[in-house]
Amino acid sequence: DQQVKQNSPSLSVQEGRISILNCDYTNSMFDYFLWYKKYPAEGPTFLISISSIKDKNEDGRFTVFLNKSAKHLSLHIVPSQPGDSAVYFCAASAFNNDMRFGAGTRLTVKP
Amino acid sequence: KAGVTQTPRYLIKTRGQQVTLSCSPISGHRSVSWYQQTPGQGLQFLFEYFSETQRNKGNFPGRFSGRQFSNSRSEMNVSTLELGDSALYLCASRDVRGGEKLFFGSGTQLSVL
Numbered sequence: 001d002q003q004v005k006q007n008s009p010s011l012s013v014q015e016g017r018i019s020i021l022n023c024d025y026t027n028s029m030f031d032y033f034l035w036y037k038k039y040p041a042e043g044p045t046f047l048i049s050i051s052s053i054k055d056k057n058e059d060g061r062f063t064v065f066l067n068k069s070a071k072h073l074s075l076h077i078v079p080s081q082p083g084d085s086a087v088y089f090c091a092a093s094a095f096n097n098d099m100r101f102g103a104g105t106r107l108t109v110k111p
Numbered sequence: 112k113a114g115v116t117q118t119p120r121y122l123i124k125t126r127g128q129q130v131t132l133s134c135s136p137i138s139g140h141r142s143v144s145w146y147q148q149t150p151g152q153g154l155q156f157l158f159e160y161f162s163e164t165q166r167n168k169g170n171f172p173g174r175f176s177g178r179q180f181s182n183s184r185s186e187m188n189v190s191t192l193e194l195g196d197s198a199l200y201l202c203a204s205r206d207v208r209g210g211e212k213l214f215f216g217s218g219t220q221l222s223v224l
Contacts, residue, residue: 043215103153
């Protein structure tokens with residue numbers, strides 16, 4: 001069962017513009033959400049996270065928004081840079097349970 | 112600190128064989144999780160070990176098993192390999208005192224012919 005869904009397999013944006021990656025989840029017990037970035041031939045690396053008590057978390061060019069009522073979160077990258085080109089995974093977990101990942105969105109930032 | 116180390120990096124096996132993958136977590140991390148990554152499916156959770164005990168298990172057949180040693184190193188075993196087992200297998204460790212963040216290794220790319 002796919003409890004975390006990323007419905008866009010790919011996204012292409014121009015350098016300097018905003019990238020918005022979306023993620024939906026079905027399990028209302030999830031209370032912690034993360035975004036990971038993955039380059040080819042490497043493991044995923046942690047990017048940013050948010051707990052369910054917040055609706056926004058910012059770290060430099062990256063901002064994650066959480067809408068609990070809609071069970072939706074999004075990652076905004078502003079401004080987008082060519083080095084941001086990678087696969088982005090959304091992940092969610094409930095206390096003391098395993099972390100579930102989405103299928104990933106491949107972001108391409110064009111110079 | 113050294114990161115999560117997975118060996119081997121690549122493996123080629125034939126159907127019916129078995130395989131063992133190894134993972135050394137970050138020093139001090141006692142939780143180790145395993146994930147399978149296939150194109151279009153994202154990361155599918157296999158299992159998590161903490162203090163040598165399996166804490167959580169995903170929806171994989173019994174051919175997939177794992178264990179954790181007293182030094183927190185973990186191994187994953189797949190018996191009677193099938194073509195569909197071809198995937199990137201990722202290991203991740205976590206400091207349970209430091210929240211939910213997982214630290215991943217580079218993975219083992221398994222090809223079953």
